[in-house]
Amino acid sequence: MKKSLVSIVGNLVSLVISLIVLLPLAVLFINSFKTSAEANRMTLSLPKKWVVENYVTVVEKGKLFSSFLNGILYASCSVVIIVILVSAAAFVISRNQKGINRFLYYFIISGIAVPINNVALMKVLQVLHLVNTRIGIILLYAAINIPLSLFLSFGFIATIPREIDEAAVIDGCSPRQLFLRVIVPLIKPIMSTVFVLEFMTVWNDFTMPLYYLNNSKKWPMTLAVYSFSEHLRIRGIWWQPILF
Template sequence: MGMDLPKALHFDNFSTVIEKGKLYNSLWNSVLYAGASTILCVVLAAMAAYVYSRRRSKWNKFSYMFILLGLAMPLNYFTLMKTMQMLHLVNSQLGIIILYAAVQIPFSVFILYGFVGGVPKELDEAGTIDGCGPNRLFFSIIFPLLKPSIVTVFILAFLNSWNEFTMPLYFLNSASQWPMTLSVYNFFGQFQMSWNLVSADIVLTSLPVVVLYLIGQRFIIDGMTAGSVKG
């Protein structure tokens, strides 16, 4: 028995996955979870990094180091589950969005902190003299200057949120709320597994993040380099 290349390309498995796996619904869920959590993460992380960089009090230094512990400390899912149940956020889209954002914030603050340090403080003083309040000063003057690092953080946070598997598995009980990373379970039966459909589902799940990374890899490198040089 020999091995030959296929004489024709067949996309039947992909069409079956899209129809039977309700992949359009899962795609919308993934876009919602990853998009909303990334926007929330970027805004909160940028504001936190700005405060930590500009006001280096003992409390701010402590809280900054405390946030950075999130880069090394593993999640305690038992405690997290109890907290989510107490807040009535289990099996809710809002709960998943908050969890995704919370997980991505420590790394995002770390990246943005070094970049904010490279923004001259004279801009803050000039904005204050011109009558800018704290919110307007940040969003109108500082935030636009963080564009390279903001794009970097946005892409990385979006990719990580899109690829998240464990959190929706634990905290989403309804299949209608599953993201694409969990849609693969639609093709696992009690006694058999449709590996052809599973493989097609994995390819479709991976395709958006691969395309996004190929488009944004230049921004990721530029943002990481700028933050390390200016920090």
């Protein structure tokens, strides 16, 4: 009886918390179909006229479709580069931590704490003719996020026993086969973790495209949403975040 009462109370608390979280989302969703005058009241009442054109306006004028594809392109390509390079580098460094390898490891992970110098970075991109290019922003994201990814991957790979490497070599594996056929299957958890973390980091980033992409056709979702909402604010039109 006591356990049942505790279970009921727990369910009621969970229900109340869920309503608190979902209620603002419901208000925003319903108001997204209203006119500007109705939406300003921010109530749960149904709109007198369902204005579906609100979504059409946002998608077309806000360039959300192209910016969504840009964001997917930047995040996917940069993360693939990060995962491939970091996995290989972490394996080599973890298996041979002497001399230049140890120095390179600490040099790279120091990028976690060192702030980005945008002036110097802009000069480098200008020399390489990568300013305002998709390949430039992809390489930029990859370089910025490699330090943390290497730190995480190195710690994981270092826990894999060296005896596995020795057994694979005795069985005739070359260094490439050792990495691809033996190590990669074992480090899939950290590869997945790095992929998700860095994908979300790149997807949510705002400053890099703001500084290095001056063409709105190449903007990712974050910058396109900000630009469109700022445009509406200047015109005095209420913007509904739920549209994004």
